[in-house]
Amino acid sequence: MIRPPPLKLKYDNRFPLPIPSARKPKAKESFFQVLYKANWRNIVMAVAGLNAIRFAFATYNAYEDALVDDFEHQPRLVTVSLALCVMYALSCVIEIFGVIGISLQRLSIVRAYVFFEFGAALMVTVAGVLKAASFFLNAEDLMYECVALALTGQSSAKSQFRSRPWPSVYPLGLRQAQKQCVAAWTQESWTQVINVFLLGFMPAMICYLLAYTYYRQTTDASHPAYLVPRHRLSSDSSRHDRPQMQGGYSRIPNADVPYAGGASDNIAAAPAANNLRSAARLRAGRANNGGTTSTKTANTSRSLKRAHRPPALMELEGPIFSPQKGGFMQTATPLSFIFSPGPPTFGVNIVGPSRMGIGAYGPAINLSCSGGSIGSAKFSKFV
Incomplete structure (x- = not known):
């Protein structure tokens, strides 16, 4: 007895069934939606090129028909032929413009x-x-013109008489020419009505729908044929390529931070940089005026806290000495001078006017250094 092969089950009984997950049902795409996903650029260009050739040939035929009608003294047919020539010529120019565009x-x-x-x-x-x-x-x-051309054997001179039912290129007699022209007109009556739809309305509508569909593709951002307006591209590139200037310097993005150097960071860092500059000016003014400043961490923006930059700036200590009335300068903290030997004090003595006069180089200044016994030994080597 031959053992049957094992069953190929969708789910194995030895393991629990998988948890069903809710999935969105796939929407069935129509045939037109599948065609819409393709780029119709080449198709529209080919159709426009064929239409340009067809309309150019129709323009030439209408112009030749106008010359024949004028030679046969048929003013109404001349007017119709000229109108057809103008309309086909304009259509040809439009198709050429479409191919180039x-x-x-x-x-x-x-x-x-x-x-x-x-x-x-x-x-x-x-x-x-x-x-x-x-x-x-x-x-x-039309019948008078057909008979006149058939008598001389020039029926092919007019584009409408070149088909089979109309008289041939050989000269015919009067009665035979009249008979063939009337018979051809009767047979061509129903084809003229059909040609309005088959050769006029339907091809024109199809060509317009192709062009309009391609235009929809160029304005659809999710389509491969999407065309972004050129002025939008130029404005975006100029806005991103323009260097961001802060205090006369252009901002350079940091390689450590993946998204550093953007326009938003530059805009956010500008007020912080202004605050730093104003704080530095304020500290310099206080130092010149002899005032004291509180130790406070300077405000910095997040964009300035990077790996390759030094830590946040700290406000400087108070001045070591400040000018006093008299011919010397004392320390800014008298208590530390009394109870601690500390570092030496520096004095400035104005000796007197120089030989050249005060106006030339100003009064002569004598620098002196004094301090306690403990402090003088430590700091005497720096004087």
Whole structure:
């Protein structure tokens, strides 16, 4: 008897079941959402290039038709042909502008192209409607022109007579030319109505939707085709690259602190630096005036407490000596002078005016040092 293979269970009975966790159900993406994730830049450029070629060819045909209509003395057909020529020419220029703008990847140009593309789609649709309306409204003029060209064998001179139902390039008789022109007009009637939608409205609407979708991608920050406005980039770079000046010095970021040197730290450290400078000036003024200052830790900002900087500045001690009335200077603390031998006292004696006069170099000053027996032995070597 052959032993069956072990069962492949999803959960092993020897171990407790895993704790179920609440998971957000995956939203099923539609086909259009999957297509939207791709960058449509190349597709829009290719479609715009094909439209530019198609509209350029239509412009050339409309201009040639206007010349033929003018030669055959058909003023109404000339007006229609010139209107078609102008609308197709403007549409061609818009498509060329779109190809250049998308290749440059400038958001402002892409936005302008979307608005222009809507106008191009509108003009192409109007051109298709005008062409179909002229086919029915100017049918009599069209038949006269068809017969005149068929008699000379130049039916291919007009773009509308180049298809199969219309007369060939060989010269025909009057009755045969009339018969073929009327038969061709009857067969082409229903195709003119369909061409308004198939060759006019639908392609124009599809091209506009492609351009608008690409514009939505360029304004979507989560899409790979996102284009940031150039003026925003320039302003951000200039704001971050501008050196932060504090007291005439540019701030250098610390390598030990990962986020040091930002604009916010510089702004926060500026008031603290001003406080330090004002406190230093106040201490210097008190020292010159002979006053005393209290020992107090100087205020420092958090951005100044770094590994490579010295500890916080401490206020200096009181002055060792202060001027008194008379010809000498005594210590600032008389009690320490009486009860402690201490360090020597320094005196300043004004000897008198110099030989050159007071105005030249001022009075002569004699420095003297005196102290107790204990203190003099210790400090005499420094005098």
